[in-house]
Amino acid sequence: MNGPARTADATSFGAYVRERREARRAADRSYSVRQVAARLGIEPSYLSKVERGQVPPPSEDTVVRLAEVLGEDADVLLALAGKVSTDLKDVIRRRPRLFADLIRELRDLPDRAVLRLVREVRDGDW
């Protein structure tokens, strides 16, 4: 049974979104809770509660739209929401043995090693 320790940190997700939205707002008054909510197609009161961590982070779709509106990286925002993009999960699901092994192998390696791998794959002829 999964305990509550596994739930996403609603507070840090919300705080981050609020901070980013407020930053945008300083330059563009249209980044109010109400108008951003309207762009996302959700209720203002709901976005308000999300930003204050009063409710858990929204669904994947909503988080992705939020990232677009705020000009943030969707994968990072999803991570803060305790989620992983469906298209990444699909990659693993299609070849579970291969990708499960690889990811577990890389789990404890430092950023620079993983980064080196990314570049190697991108530049080499694989």
Add this chain to the structure above:
Amino acid sequence: MNGPARTADATSFGAYVRERREARRAADRSYSVRQVAARLGIEPSYLSKVERGQVPPPSEDTVVRLAEVLGEDADVLLALAGKVSTDLKDVIRRRPRLFADLIRELRDLPDRAVLRLVREVRDGDW
């Protein structure tokens, strides 16, 4: 009233589980629906419905226990269930930019290329 819980997932997952359980059963009579369900800590009628794809695949925890009982690979069984292990998701969540990039880079590479990478990481001094 049970809704339209009919996915292609449910069918192939269930069929696979049934086939594996029956295979075990040929050598060991204790692999009946009832006794396996008892080992998993679930109701026999539920396992029966799962195997016939009448309900969606069980929770991650239950799928993992099922893999143990049947001697199957948990990641593969989870994949058939349309899921990805929480510990793999955690790896991505901790360094989303790094792992999102890497996985997308590897998405369309052939098995052999990914496998080569796994071995390279495992054997080399990273």
Add this chain to the structure above:
DNA sequence: ACGATCGTGTACTATGTCGTACACGATACA
């Protein structure tokens, strides 16, 4: 033959996810 075990049908439910609907008082600004 008959009790133990089998697989499965029907009915029901607790909890989680993902929001909506509307009202209210505060604030901005023309």
Add this chain to the structure above:
DNA sequence: TGTATCGTGTACGACATAGTACACGATCGT
């Protein structure tokens, strides 16, 4: 000064998830 916009509180709901509980007739082993 008024009205347009603001953020937020309270209440509620639809649908998904992940099962349980129990009964029934079939079948297996001795």
